[in-house]
Amino acid sequence: MINFKSFKYIVDSNKKFVITTHINPDGDALGSQLALAYFLKRLEKNVHLINHSPTPGNYQFLDEDDLIHQYDKKLDDVILNADVLIAVDFNEITRIKSMVEVFSKSKAYKICIDHHTNPKNFVDEFFCDTEYSASGEIVYELIKRYDRNLIDKRIADALYAAIMTDTGSFRFERTSPRVHRIIAELLEKGTNPTEIFNKIYNELSIAKLKLLGNGISNIRTAFEGKIAYVIITREMLKESEANEEDVDGFVNFCLSIKSAQIGILFFELKDGIKASLRSKDTFAVSQLAEKFGGGGHINAAGIRFYDKKLDEVITILLEQAEKDLIEFEKRGTNVKV
Template sequence: MNDFNTLFDTIKKNTSFVITTHMNPDGDAIGSELALARYLISIGKQVRIINHSHTPEFLQFMINTNDEIEVFDKASHSEVITQADVVVVLDLNQLRRTGDLEEPIRISKAKKVCIDHHEFPENFSDIEMFDAEKSSTGEMIYDILSEAEFKIDYNIALPIYVAILTDTGSFKYDRTTPKVHRIAAELLETGIDTKSVYREVYDQGSANRIQLLGRALSSLTLFCDGKASYMKVTRSDLAETCTIEEDVEGFVNYNLTIKGVEVGIFFFELEDGVKASFRSVSKVPVNKLAKEFGGGGHFYAAGVRITGENMELTIDRMISETEKYISEFL
């Protein structure tokens, strides 16, 4: 439900806001945070963006100052969150995905707002704005500002554009509606250089990242009679290529470049478990598959984090379930 009047009333009556998003934020998460924060600041509100994770390097070109997005520190930020008038959670449907911020948010007396476009939302907020038909949370932020009759300038248009660009797969996913293109066109009118943005987001990888991609591609394995495939990256792969977790961003999509593959999975070994990312180009809803393991996401893109389990066991278990699951749809 998208209750603009209740949201605007909450904004009007309160002064201090904390904005956050999910662990390992993507372009939609960071872009939406920056756009909303800059809007609130422009109308006289006190705003702090506080996240569990660092902002990925490929998204830092949108940040204006070093302290515009802060990384959560329990000693310095817990009280900020518990004493805020409003806490806004963006681009997630389960509060646990805020990581270390979950506890202070839950105990905070602040009015809690959630703005998100994923299915199966958990009920943890006072004001819920969910719309699974939207291309991105960035599109929802645009709608909010439009409803407020706020004139969007370059400083706000850029992060909204990046949010939409990244969560639509550069405008190729199913929820890239005619409206999304009209929004993008309006944002471009503010002076956004599309070539420069694309290069910042997609073409600034290091040589080490390319070496890591080579390892991931060499692990590619087909299963389910060629209708599915998976790749993996281990902790040793990271160490030996001098790379970090954010360097695997987008690796899962290489599965879907293979003819005949309808579902792709990317396994990433964590220090305490495994992260699995699912992608689909068919009628297989991978968000429901991810939900079987405690995760979630969208019809065509989903994920899950498994703790306390080694990589090979996770792969065997998920491949077995995926084969059974795919057979129901293909």
């Protein structure tokens, strides 16, 4: 349950806000962060946006005033002297990497606005609910209940981007009637869906498209085609002259195979291996991810491995996925009771 009154109190009784989001931010992370910033600025608050990662080029249009700064030690004073630190779209401190130390050290009142499962205890107050499709949906409710007249086109665009990207363009599980009602209100504020979709998704580089082609042409399946997976290695990255952000979204193609119930992307990072998991229906990839120290949602989750080789990760994860699928087929769920 989200305590809207408490949020209003925090906003009204403080002046200096710092908002941050997770490593490799996606549309929901950035859209939610910027919408909050535009809202607080309309209330004449002092707002700083500081992230570990740079903003990917296709989301830059949401931040026309260049409000987002990449973290640097020079910004420590801003973070240490803030009244309120807002963590948006993540729920454990390790997700902010280089900022962990200063975030922990700051005496500011810390709040978390998020929709992922299993929040860790790293803030003073949570505005979290896993029922929401996107952090942007929560941010919308927070702003609306504060004062709906504050939602202008800029805020609407940022929230639209947040919700569109986290619902897979309004098709994932938690795309509820409420989501569409919110979207209707955002469109009434002047948001143009075609324009935002094109800016986010139709500005791919040739490098990304080539890498995607390479990944897809080597797609593999396991367990009678019920698991489909794509592997992206450092070498493939180099060959296509793509960068790590280019791999965003590749995992979703795995589920376009009819027989596939689980889709996995194995991605060899500079530092470790990342596995992105997706599923159809009610198979909870979050449960699978948690077995390896990862997490996420029912239909979308992720795991990071730091001390294993790619082949090893593929073997152990596929083995566990198969076991969990067998259990899912037997019991109709893979969620622990």
